[in-house]
Amino acid sequence: MMERGAEEQGYLEDFEKLTARVSSNGGAWLADLRNRAMKRFRALGFPSTRDEEWKYTSVEAVRKAPLRIADSSGADTVRSPAPFAAAGWDRYELAFPGTGNGAGGARSDGVFIGPLADAVDARLPWVESHLARHADYEDHAFRALNTAFMEDGAAVRLDPGRTLDKPVHLAFPAPSGEARNRIAHPRTLVVVGAGSRLTLVETYTGSDADTCCTNAVTEIVLEEDAVLDHYRLLRQGEKAFHIGTVQVYQARNSRYRSHSVTSGGAITRVEINARLDGEGADCQLQGLYVAGGRQHVDSRTVIEHAKPHGTSRELYKGVLNDRARAVFNGKIVVHEEAQKTDARQSNKNLILSRDAEIDSKPQLEILADDVRCSHGTTIGQLEEDELFYLRSRGLDPAVARKLLVHGFASEILDGIAIELLKDGLTAQVFSELEA
Amino acid sequence: MLEVRNLHARVEGKEILRGIDLAVGAGEVHAIMGPNGSGKSTLAQVLAGRDTYEVTAGEVLYKGQDLLGMAPELRAVEGVFLGFQYPVEIPGLNSLYFLRAAVNAVRTHRGEEELDAVDFMALAQEKMKAVEMGEDLLRRPVNAGFSGGEKKRAEIFQMTMLEPALAILDETDSGLDIDALKVVAHGINLFRSPERAIILVTHYQRLLDYVVPDFVHVIQNGRLVKSGGKDLARQLEDSGYAWVEEEAGEGSGLGERGPAA
Ligand SMILES: Nc1ncnc2c1ncn2[C@@H]1O[C@H](COP(=O)(O)OP(=O)(O)OP(=O)(O)O)[C@@H](O)[C@H]1O
Ligand SMILES: [Mg+2]
Numbered sequence: 001m002m003e004r005g006a007e008e009q010g011y012l013e014d015f016e017k018l019t020a021r022v023s024s025n026g027g028a029w030l031a032d033l034r035n036r037a038m039k040r041f042r043a044l045g046f047p048s049t050r051d052e053e054w055k056y057t058s059v060e061a062v063r064k065a066p067l068r069i070a071d072s073s074g075a076d077t078v079r080s081p082a083p084f085a086a087a088g089w090d091r092y093e094l095a096f097p098g099t100g101n102g103a104g105g106a107r108s109d110g111v112f113i114g115p116l117a118d119a120v121d122a123r124l125p126w127v128e129s130h131l132a133r134h135a136d137y138e139d140h141a142f143r144a145l146n147t148a149f150m151e152d153g154a155a156v157r158l159d160p161g162r163t164l165d166k167p168v169h170l171a172f173p174a175p176s177g178e179a180r181n182r183i184a185h186p187r188t189l190v191v192v193g194a195g196s197r198l199t200l201v202e203t204y205t206g207s208d209a210d211t212c213c214t215n216a217v218t219e220i221v222l223e224e225d226a227v228l229d230h231y232r233l234l235r236q237g238e239k240a241f242h243i244g245t246v247q248v249y250q251a252r253n254s255r256y257r258s259h260s261v262t263s264g265g266a267i268t269r270v271e272i273n274a275r276l277d278g279e280g281a282d283c284q285l286q287g288l289y290v291a292g293g294r295q296h297v298d299s300r301t302v303i304e305h306a307k308p309h310g311t312s313r314e315l316y317k318g319v320l321n322d323r324a325r326a327v328f329n330g331k332i333v334v335h336e337e338a339q340k341t342d343a344r345q346s347n348k349n350l351i352l353s354r355d356a357e358i359d360s361k362p363q364l365e366i367l368a369d370d371v372r373c374s375h376g377t378t379i380g381q382l383e384e385d386e387l388f389y390l391r392s393r394g395l396d397p398a399v400a401r402k403l404l405v406h407g408f409a410s411e412i413l414d415g416i417a418i419e420l421l422k423d424g425l426t427a428q429v430f431s432e433l434e435a
Numbered sequence: 436m437l438e439v440r441n442l443h444a445r446v447e448g449k450e451i452l453r454g455i456d457l458a459v460g461a462g463e464v465h466a467i468m469g470p471n472g473s474g475k476s477t478l479a480q481v482l483a484g485r486d487t488y489e490v491t492a493g494e495v496l497y498k499g500q501d502l503l504g505m506a507p508e509l510r511a512v513e514g515v516f517l518g519f520q521y522p523v524e525i526p527g528l529n530s531l532y533f534l535r536a537a538v539n540a541v542r543t544h545r546g547e548e549e550l551d552a553v554d555f556m557a558l559a560q561e562k563m564k565a566v567e568m569g570e571d572l573l574r575r576p577v578n579a580g581f582s583g584g585e586k587k588r589a590e591i592f593q594m595t596m597l598e599p600a601l602a603i604l605d606e607t608d609s610g611l612d613i614d615a616l617k618v619v620a621h622g623i624n625l626f627r628s629p630e631r632a633i634i635l636v637t638h639y640q641r642l643l644d645y646v647v648p649d650f651v652h653v654i655q656n657g658r659l660v661k662s663g664g665k666d667l668a669r670q671l672e673d674s675g676y677a678w679v680e681e682e683a684g685e686g687s688g689l690g691e692r693g694p695a696a
Contacts, residue, residue, distance in 0.1 A: 383523070384487075385523050386523050386525050388485055388507065389519070389522070389523045389525070390525075390533070390537075391484070391506070391507040391508045391511070392483050392484070392485075392507050392508075392510075392511055392516075392517050392519075393511055393533075393534075393537035393540075393593065393597065394508050394511035394512045394537050394540035394541050394544070394597070395508055395536055395537060395540055396508055396540070397506075397508070399536065399540075400508075403528055403532075403533060403536065404525070404528065406527070406528070407525055407526065407527030407528035407576065408527055409527075410527045410528075410529075411526075411527055
């Protein structure tokens with residue numbers, strides 16, 4: 001603890017500033033939550049590679065960077081990065097920072113889409129009953145930090161039986177631009193009522209200018225029969241750190257479909273955890289990570305089958321170039337009670353350079369006896385005979401490679417139902433590989 | 436058009452082509468026959484530029500140029516087409532997208548304008564009709580899940596789209612039902628012209644009933660051991676390869692050329 005003090009000092013000062021600023025909002029429970037989380041962060045400190053959960057991902061660079069929270073006075077201007085998709089896709093949008101109280105989103109009968117701070121101020125009961133109840137920070141320093149510092153971010157709630165006419169887009173530009181060494185802790189809470197349907201798009205973007213860190217947590221609650229399509233799209237600047245958690249709680253017969261696309265960033269770690277806590281819940285995780293240069297990208301998923309008749313399908317694909325390093329850790333837990341679970345997981349990697357590396361680690365913890373579970377990992381290069389086939393039709397080797405990589409990634413990209421977003425993302429993945 | 440001289444090639448230290456001589460002129464159709472493992476596909480792949488095969492001796496001239504010194508994609512845009520015996524499946528790669536890129540690579544090389552999506556589609560539809568290929572196949576990834584016959588038909592379709600000068604068709608007739616064989620043969624005959632040459636690698640007379648070759652060659656053990664006119668194929672169909680082997684016994688290695696007409 002002692003020797004780590006220096007790096008943590010900045011966080012303590014920032015925490016005092018923050019609590020002075022926001023203490024009046026949201027009531028005692030929130031102040032109490034922040035204090036507990038901060039205490040927990042101080043006890044945990046940043047993880048090291050001696051920590052089993054962080055064995056392959058060193059966050060030393062994050063720890064050492066003199067990261068401070070952005071100044072809310074507005075002195076930190078944020079350069080808007082290029083958007084993911086061509087303008088024109090129809091959505092409700094909240095952009096952070098910059099969405100002040102009462103701004104953006106939509107509020108109508110049975111629907112709340114707005115800044116988390118507004119939802120807290122309004123003392124909406126579903127906020128207190130769900131916020132920080134699912135994303136556990138006891139053993140996770142970054143989630144603890146996020147919980148202590150949460151300020152910007154969104155709250156979305158659909159009452160039972162609602163279907164939104166368009167997707168909700170939450171845009172989080174990385175804290176950069178004029179500001180140097182900034183850290184942001186976006187926090188989002190999404191509660192989808194029984195039988196309701198929602199499409200949620202979260203984008204995290206950054207410019208290449210400066211070191212910055214985004215430490216995001218999204219909590220999602222799906223009540224009975226609720227359906228959520230969730231796109232979590234990441235395009236960070238080359239000096240950016242991104243640590244993110246998506247924590248999903250699924251009630252009976254709910255369906256969660258996640259599309260997580262990650263590119264850019266110096267160090268990226270995205271954890272997606274789903275707890276299937278009602279019978280017949282269905283969870284589908286699709287992921288694509290693309291890394292080049294010296295980027296490090298770590299994808300972790302935990303699918304916890306707690307009740308019978310649940311299904312889960314997971315496919316994560318990675319494309320690695322140059323000296324990039326990727327980690328995939330996919331854990332499936334089947335509780336004793338969760339009979340008739342059907343869980344399948346697959347991780348496929350395409351390695352384009354001799355110096356790129358992947359550590360892929362599936363983990364199955366199965367306590368029930370009547371289940372179907374499978375997992376598989378592949379790590380390969382471009383197929384020589386496919387390459388030759390394309391060249392024999394006149395395609396330049398560079399073009400042929402690109403088409404084959406595209407073919408590999410399209411299994412994930414084609415799953416993106418919002419056409420403009422799919423096109424933008426496809427183009428982005430390719431520019432990333434060419435850079 | 437094509438001059439193969441004393442071509443030797445090996446793979447993994449094993450010599451497979453052991454002195455091939457072959458001259459193919461514009462407007463000609465040459466059939467190459469021979470037992471399994473004799474080196475037919477190896478020859479075809481070496482001509483297309485596959486680098487798994489190491490050329491250890493000999494030379495190949497294509498339109499007077501040194502073919503072996505050219506990259507596979509250059510050979511393709513210069514007009515050499517290989518119809519694969521086993522076309523690969525490439526899941527995830529859209530057929531239309533791939534083929535348009537290929538057609539435009541050829542056009543760009545010829546100094547022609549690239550086709551846009553609309554013009555490309557119009558051309559594709561016209562050519563598909565000729566080989567009676569369903570448009571749905573083009574909507575699928577390249578060869579993905581195609582039946583054996585569909586793959587071969589798709590190869591012929593690609594050939595007609597790319598309009599090569601020299602087409603090397605490696606067992607394009609294998610695995611085709613009678614109707615498909617006729618369709619494919621029809622496609623090849625439409626393609627046949629005084630400016631073009633075709634090398635048909637085949638095991639069966641059936642194809643040659645529809646696409647009548649000017650020359651027939653027998654390859655055995657990496658050498659062309661016999662050449663003749665279209666009747667040679669029929670003789671082979673009746674009597675197999677054993678008699679050729681016996682006949683070639685003494686005179687092997689002569690590397691016969693197409694007989695002077
Ligand atoms: N990549 C390779 N590695 C090892 N051996 C090879 C390779 N490619 C071809 N061969 C060998 O070379 C020989 C000739 O093969 P080739 O495919 O040219 O025969 P083919 O005449 O086309 O036969 P078929 O009629 O069965 O298609 C065979 O013995 C084959 O096993
Ligand atoms: Mg063969």
